[in-house]
Amino acid sequence: PMLDTNLKTQLEGYLKNIVHPVELVASLGAGPKSQELKALLEDIVSVSHGKVEMGRDFDDVRQPSFLIRRKGTDIGVRFAGIPLGHEFTSLVLALLHVGGHPSKAAQEVIQQVKDLDGDYVFETYFSLSCQNCPDVVQALNLMAVLNPKIRHVAIDGALFQQEVESRQVMSVPAVFLNGELFAYGRMGLEEIVTRLDTGAAKR
Numbered sequence: 001p002m003l004d005t006n007l008k009t010q011l012e013g014y015l016k017n018i019v020h021p022v023e024l025v026a027s028l029g030a031g032p033k034s035q036e037l038k039a040l041l042e043d044i045v046s047v048s049h050g051k052v053e054m055g056r057d058f059d060d061v062r063q064p065s066f067l068i069r070r071k072g073t074d075i076g077v078r079f080a081g082i083p084l085g086h087e088f089t090s091l092v093l094a095l096l097h098v099g100g101h102p103s104k105a106a107q108e109v110i111q112q113v114k115d116l117d118g119d120y121v122f123e124t125y126f127s128l129s130c131q132n133c134p135d136v137v138q139a140l141n142l143m144a145v146l147n148p149k150i151r152h153v154a155i156d157g158a159l160f161q162q163e164v165e166s167r168q169v170m171s172v173p174a175v176f177l178n179g180e181l182f183a184y185g186r187m188g189l190e191e192i193v194t195r196l197d198t199g200a201a202k203r
Contacts, residue, residue, distance in 0.1 A: 002040040007088070012047035014092050018099030022052045025067040027060035033159060037064040037082050044095070051099065062160060065153070068098045074148060077141040081156025085128035090137045090154065097145045105142060105189055112193050113146045120196070122152040123176040125160075125169050132186035136173040139189040 003011065024041045028034035045052050055069065062080035069076035076098055083091040097103055103110065122140045126133035137154045144152040157164045157172055167176070175182040183195075 001043050002036060002082075002084070003043045008043060008047050011044065011092065012049075014096060015044075015048045015051055015099075017096055017101040018048070018051040020073075020100040021071040022048075022095060022099045023055035023069050023071050024052060025055035025069060026057050027063050027065045027067075028057065029063035031064075033082065034064040037066065040082055040084070041066060052095065062153070062155065064159070068094050070098050070100070075145055077144050078151075078153040079156075080153055081126075081159045082128075083154070083156075086131060086134050087126060087128060087137060087154070090134050090141065093138050094141045097142055103142050103146075109190055109193060110146060112197065113143050113150075113189075116143075116147055116150070116193070116196055118149065119178075120150045121178050122150065122182070124152065124154045125157040125164060125167075125172050125174045125176075126154055127157055127172050130172045133173040136175060136187050136192075139187065139192055140175070142189060143192070 001008075024044065026038065026041055028038055041054065045054055053071075055067075060067075060078075060080075064082070065078055065080035067076050067078045077094050079091070079094075122144070124133070124137055124140055126137055140152040141154070144150045155163070157169060171184055173186070174184050175187075
């Protein structure tokens with residue numbers, strides 16, 4: 001198992017808030033990190049009281065990675081890597097929000113996200129020791145849950161060094177939107193939405 005007893009107990013408490021069943025769809029490679037991810041996903045399922053199950057594996061461009069998806073829908077977020085350390089909270093919130101537990105974000109901001117038009121594919125590079133990364137990861141994950149035209153994958157740069165180098169990522173968090181650099185550094189939900197809204201207004 002990947003999680004100690006304390007974290008498992010915490011997780012079990014949180015997962016009681018899941019409303020809609022969730023499935024974890026893994027894309028595993030051959031290495032030790034893939035085995036670690038598999039163990040983490042099994043830990044999550046084991047404390048979820050049947051609310052979270054393993055979906056069928058598939059091949060994603062990034063391995064190890066996994067999709068957290070609301071069962072029977074297209075609503076979900078993806079992590080490439082193992083979201084522990086500072087990202088454990090991001091993992092918990094992703095499970096809850098995908099599972100239909102309401103977010104604490106302000107209602108008008110939620111509406112703003114739902115009203116965004118256009119297709120957005122976000123990729124965020126994080127590191128497990130980065131304190132500013134979870135805010136960005138959590139904001140973009142929530143946006144992906146609220147609006148079907150928004151996709152988000154959070155990527156542990158340490159596991160995908162080639163990408164980091166080819167994209168010349170200098171620091172984390174680094175956010176790419178539709179393949180182009182969108183922003184570096186800490187950003188909250190409102191800030192991201194405002195930037196997208198202004199972009200849309202300019203168009």
